[in-house]
Amino acid sequence: xxxxxxxxxxxxxxxxxxxxxxxxxxxxxxxxxxxxxxxxxxxxxxxxxxxxxxxxxxxxxxxxxxxxxxxxxxxxxxxxxxxxxxxxxxxxxxxxxxxxxxxxxxxxxxxxxxxxxxxxxxxxxxxxxxxxxxxxxxxxxxxxxxxxxxxxxxxxxxxxxxxxxxxxxxxxxxxxxxxxxxxxxxx
Numbered sequence: 256x257x258x259x260x261x262x263x264x265x266x267x268x269x270x271x272x273x274x275x276x277x278x279x280x281x282x283x284x285x286x287x288x289x290x291x292x293x294x295x296x297x298x299x300x301x302x303x304x305x306x307x308x309x310x311x312x313x314x315x316x317x318x319x320x321x322x323x324x325x326x327x328x329x330x331x332x333x334x335x336x337x338x339x340x341x342x343x344x345x346x347x348x349x350x351x352x353x354x355x356x357x358x359x360x361x362x363x364x365x366x367x368x369x370x371x372x373x374x375x376x377x378x379x380x381x382x383x384x385x386x387x388x389x390x391x392x393x394x395x396x397x398x399x400x401x402x403x404x405x406x407x408x409x410x411x412x413x414x415x416x417x418x419x420x421x422x423x424x425x426x427x428x429x430x431x432x433x434x435x436x437x438x439x440x441x442x
Contacts, residue, residue, distance in 0.1 A: 263296060263299075263300045263302070264300075264302060264305065266296055267293045267296040267297050267300075267302060267305050267309070268293075268305065270289045270290070270292045270293035270296065271289070271290065271293040271305070271308060271309050271312055273286070273289040274286040274287070274289035274290035274293065274309075274312050274313075274316065275312060277289065277316075278312065278315055278316055278319060283315075283316040283317075283319035283320055284320070286312075286316050287313070287316055290309055290312050290313040290316055291313070293305075293309040293312075294306060294309040294310060294313060297309050303338055303342070304338065304339075304342050304343060304347075306335070306338075307335040307338040307339045307342075307343065307347070308343075308347060310331050310332075310334065310335040311331075311332065311335060311339070311347070311350060311351055311354060313331060314327075314328040314329075314331040314332045314354055314358070315328070315354055317331070318354065318357060318358060318361060322361040322362065322363055325358045325359075325361040325362040325363075326358075326362060328354070328358045329355065329358035329359070329362070332351060332354055332355050332358065333355075335351075336351060336355070339351045345384040345385075345387060345388050346384075346385075346388060346390060346393070348380075348381075348384060349380075349381040349382075349384045349385045349388075349390070349393055349397070350381075350393065352377035352378065352380050352381035352384075352397075353377070353378070353381050353393065353396055353397055353400070355377050356374045356377050356378050356381075356400055357400065359373055359374050360374060360400065360403070360404075367404055367407045367408065368407070368408065371404060371408055374400075374404055375401065375404055378397050378400050378401045378404070379401070381393070381397045382394055382397040382398055382401065382420070385397060389427075391424040391425075391427040391428045392424075392428060394420075394424045395421050395424035395425050395428065398417045398418070398420040398421035398424060399417075399421045401413075401417040402414050402417035402418045402421055405417055
């Protein structure tokens with residue numbers, strides 16, 4: 256329908272959504288053609304920010320295929336990071352930071368003890384931005400990754416703090432009504 260009525264942005268967005276659905280369902284291979292088609296549409300119509308989002312999804316799909324693809328996914332992210340950081344919203348930037356950190360952590364040649372800040376800085380930035388948005392699902396993921404990194408570094412106090420934040424966001428996902436109740440009580 257989008258193609259029939261010349262709705263290029265909607266077409267690219269729909270293709271990206273289909274890729275995201277396959278990624279979340281555990282079938283990243285099936286999501287690759289949709290992400291690539293979305294990327295093609297974005298390039299054809301100069302949709303830079305949507306293109307950056309498509310590349311980020313493509314990187315996530317590659318990363319879902321295993322740690323052998325971590326370097327490819329990381330190079331894709333680094334190619335669009337300037338666009339995302341310059342023009343993207345908080346959610347897109349946070350997603351990019353989390354995927355970047357996951358790429359480093361998935362790379363078998365990466366040493367956390369030697370390069371901890373390369374992972375912790377983006378995760379801290381992502382967790383800060385996601386808390387502002389109250390996007391509990393991604394915030395929980397960011398804090399989970401931070402807890403893993405702190406555990407590997409032997410920083411138990413920082414690990415416990417990140418784990419507590421992870422638990423807080425996980426509980427907020429399970430009990431979304433608690434957030435609404437706190438708003439009502441504030442009024």
